[in-house]
Amino acid sequence: MDIHKPKPWHSLREFLKEYLIIVVGVLTALSAEAGVEWLHWRHEAHVAREAMAYDMRRTLGWSAATDAEAPCVLARLQALSDVLDEAGRTKRLPPLGSFPPPQSHSWILRSWSALVAGQTLAHMPNREQTLLAAIANRLDYLYRERDQSILDWSELQTMAGMGRPVSDAELASLNAALGRAATHQSSLQGGARQTPTLIIQTGLLSRDDVQRAWDEGLAAGKASRVCQPLPAPAPRRAWLPLLFRTQPIRPGDEKADTLGVAGAVTTER
DSSP: OOOOOOOOOOSHHHHHHHHHHHHHHHHHHHHHHHHHHHHHHHHHHHHHHHHHHHHHHHHHHHHHHHHHHHHHHHHHHHHHHHHHHHHHHHSEEOOBOOOOOOOOOOOOOHHHHHHHHTTOGGGSOHHHHHHHHHHHHHHHHHHHHHHHHHHHHHHHGGGOBSOEEOOHHHHHHHHHHHHHHHHHHHHHHHHHHHHHHHHHHHTOSOHHHHHHHHHHHHHHHHTOGGGSOOOOOOOOOOOOOOOEEOSOOOTTOOSOOOOTTTOOEEOOO
């Protein structure tokens, strides 16, 4: 095997020539690696923006639905306040049908955790990073407000029933839950109104996309069941008398028919 030993430099010109070849080779390799990495993160950012755009359409729908539903929620809370005022005088909760709470939205950017954990966010422009972080923080706040609202409405829903005596302590607890529900509803509506501005500033959705998502959310909010009047309680179910079967069971029947609450009694002639 032939081994080529490096030739000694005979002049500064030959040294600079060899040095230049090495430097150009190293720079070329580094540039190629940086180019591949840039293309990789550019693709990752493009995928992340598409995922964020999808989440933003959902968020716009939730925001519009919350804003459209707000007058109905406040009217429902006022109706429940009137019921509690009357119960405070009579010491009895009146008959009241089961009433639904406001719509409960997710308020989560599902793509945000992947965007941060995958380090894609760090390869986006600073302005875009700031806007996306602001949206994520806003939705996290609305998520926590939603959870508190769910707890308040769960307590208020204990008012439903055929009517019953109520203690002063329970009335105080229900009035406190009513006040908290009103506060959380105000926070949800305010946050929902501010969210679209942040989404529009990102430029990830066109004006048509924004308007379409908002209109769909408005329609969903106006159709909410909380916009219906407080329902009356359902009438008590009447017990049906036991029904008796007088026909004989023919051979081959696998089982007797079951009728009424306790089942049918069969007799043979």
